[in-house]
Amino acid sequence: MLPTWRKQLGEARRALREGQLDRACAIVGQDDLKDFRQARELSAELAERVAERARGRMQAGYTSAGWRDVELAERMAGNDCPVADLRQSYRQHLLDRAQQFLADGRTAAAEQELAKLARRGLNSSETAEMLEIVQHLLQAEQMLSVGKSAEAAQSLRGPTVQLNRLGVTMDTQLVARRVEQVEHDCQEHHDLASQLHAASANQEWQQVLELADRMLSLAPRDRVAQAARKKAWRAVGLDATRLFHGAGRPVASLSLKDTADLKRPSSSSHTSNDTMPGSEPPNRFMMWVDAVGGFLVCLDEEVVLGQPTPNSNIAIPLCADLSRRHAVIRREGGNYTIDPLSDVVVDGRPLTGPMVLANHHTIELGGTVRLEFTKPHALSATARLTPISGHRTEPRADAVLLMADSCVMGPRSHSHVICRRWPGDIMLFRQAGRLCCRSNLPLTVDGVAADGVTPVEAGARLEGESFALSLEEA
Incomplete structure (x- = not known):
């Protein structure tokens, strides 16, 4: 045995x-x-x-x-x-990833990669010091995000000294560039805050809005800038175009009918942590403007772009060789972020993570589809996506409007829909959970004269002496 x-x-x-x-x-x-x-x-x-x-x-x-x-x-x-060569190969892989994350401005991801070196016994004195610098940098970014630019700048003084002590390598150069960028952002935020205070004191509300938007692009959770923007909105008399808040809870998206009649939740209402973008039918409608064109209007704060498929819930289907869910665009506090789910390039820069969109950014999806992102009106957070590569949406539209608070149609260049022959403006906006319109022009809604704020629904026809438009379900 x-x-x-x-x-x-x-x-x-x-x-x-x-x-x-x-x-x-x-x-x-x-x-x-x-x-x-x-x-x-x-x-x-x-x-x-x-x-x-x-x-x-x-x-x-x-x-x-x-x-x-x-x-x-x-x-x-x-x-x-x-396996010594394998250990070195893995160590270099982590360093390369950390470098790439730093180059992309993703400091938190870079910190995680450097921390792995320490946990897996692959650290050196240089990488340990670099990790400490990146952790200070991450702390500074977090302080800047809430508007504490002075404290953020102060926290960067230590890392700057440590960088001078380290040798000049590819790794430290990337860290140094990121530190310099955050230092620049801190100084810019500080300067903008001073200008915002002066503009508010002088009641220059247009300038207040522009400065607040610039501050929020640097510090998305800056309560001072958020409050200044709300005050400016009230001062210019457009508070009715802000999102309706009922029972102490914001309505994230609205359909064309009263929210009491809705039979489904918004795709961005977050009623379930398991709900992902594109899993619910989108809130949207088609707007046909006579002698101008057709526009797909999306009402949700979160929209998915991708290839149209049968029974799809994609808000912005694009007839092209794309993934079914190719990218997500989110709106938060007037700012827009694009999150790549497949290959996305913005202004020639491939994305590896979410990126804040700025006016006139060019978005490229799948190497073929190109869209121009614009925010035409300074007093509205509504944005516009215009196809510039010849690819069409489904249903076919000349442009997509990501409607936040209001949609302005008129002859001026800052209108969301430019109607050059119109004698004045028409505004669609949200109020008390409904979509409404108003205009300083004589206007009828479904043949009935509109006086002041007038609710509109799917199938509505708005007409004036020299203009007309229709709203249809999409």
Whole structure:
């Protein structure tokens, strides 16, 4: 009868022949086998095979699985296993990723990659100091995001001194550039805050809105800028175009009918943590403006762009070779962020994560579709996406309007829909959970004279002496 240890080794060899490396390693790695020469020889063979698998996984991009194989190979054969090159390869991979994240402005992601070096015993004195610098930088960015630019600038003085002490390498150059950028943003935010205070004191509300928007692009959670913008909205008499707030809870999106009649939640209402963008039918409608064109109007704060498919809930379907859910555009406090779910390029820059959109940015999807993003009106957070590559939406539209608070149609260049022959403006806006219109021009809604604020619904026809438009469900 064979001894137990021989049976175990035989079982391990069978597992190895069948390609079950992990099972073979688990058997040979038992304490009661370590003293046998045959077990040590098989353990060395297994270590070589696991190291070979680690190389393949790392080359294929599965670096976490590759690293687990490196650790397993070291446990199987100790220092006799030639995995030093794999450890160095993995270390360089983490450094390269951290560099790329820093170049993209994703400091938190860079910090996570550098922290992995420390956790996995791949750190050096230089990378440890770099991690400390990046952590200070991340703290500064977080303070700046809430408007504490002076405190953020103060926290960067330590990292600047440490950078001067480190040698000049590719890694430190990228960190230094990011530190300089945040320092510049802190100074710009400080200067804008002074200008905002002066503009508010002088009641220059148009300038207040412009300055507040610029501050919020640097510090999205700056309460001072948010409050100044709300005050300016009230001062210019357009408070009715702000999102309706009922029962202390903001309505994230509105349909053309009263919200009491809605049979489904908004795609951005967050009623469930499991709801992802594009899983619910979008709130949108088509607006046909006579002698001007057709416009797809999206009412949700979060819209998905992608390829049209049967029974799809994509808000902005584009007839092109795209993913079904290619990208998400989100609106928050008047700012827009694009989140790439597939390949997205903005102004020639490939995205690896969310990016705040600015006026006249060019968005490229899938290498073929190009859209121009604009925010035409300073007093409205509504944005416009205009196809510039010849690809069409479904339903077909000349442009897509991401309607936040109001939509202005008229002859001036800052209108969301430019109607050059019109004698004045018409405004669509949200009020008390409904879509309404108003104009200083004589206007009828479905043949009834409109006097002041007038609710409108799907199928409505708005007409004046020299203009007309229709609203249809999409």
